[in-house]
Amino acid sequence: RKEVEQDPGPFNVPEGATVAFNCTYSNSASQSFFWYRQDCRKEPKLLMSVYSSGNEDGRFTAQLNRASQYISLLIRDSKLSDSATYLCVAPRDDKIIFGKGTRLHILP
Amino acid sequence: DAGITQSPRHKVTETGTPVTLRCHQTENHRYMYWYRQDPGHGLRLIHYSYGVKDTDKGEVSDGYSVSRSKTEDFLLTLESATSSQTSVYFCAISETGGDEKLFFGSGTQLSVL
DSSP states (O other): OOEEEEEEOOOETTTOEEEEEEEEETTTTTTOEEEEEOOSSSSEEEEESSSSEEEEEEEEEEEEETTTTTEEEEEOOOGGGGOOOEEOOOOOOTTTTBBEEEEEEEEE | OEEEEOOOOOEETOOOOTEEEEESSSSSEEEEEEEEETTTTEEEEEEEETTTEEEOOOOOOOEEEEEEEEEEEEEESSOOOOOGGGGEEEEESSSSSTTOOOEEEOOEEEEEE
């Protein structure tokens, strides 16, 4: 089992809809988790950190389920500008391993 | 934005030649990372450093070496470049390692012909 797994998508979602995707991780010792956003041909940038059960920032909510070893990202009222690839991170000590990313396309 | 500079931004080289990519930071962060990104594979960790002269292997370290002689510089060397090393290379920094967020450089597009 890979350390971090994500559904690659693409998710094609109409503007204004709610979309959610999950990320599963294998290292039960991971304590902190992160979602990054990456636009085409650009560097990844931090979207959200998840240290306990979850985190909310405006239209974005990240939730952690330690029992099932997954984190989720929920985007409400999606905007065209949300189109990007979303990368999940579950650090194993200081080795920061990324999932392959989930591509999201918001359709007008 | 965090002060991270990667050089060169673009490089075209021939198979068998040595190549060195440089990552320079002005944040005085302890941890530095090198990733490569390829279609269908996402970001894969090559090597990372947890201090001056302290480095460790990542997921795909074969064919790569690194050096960190100063806090601010982390070099990635391909001793003899191969076409399979054509990729986009990203450097990242972190203040305290795995529990903290990463800041990325703008990337280096390397083409090995």
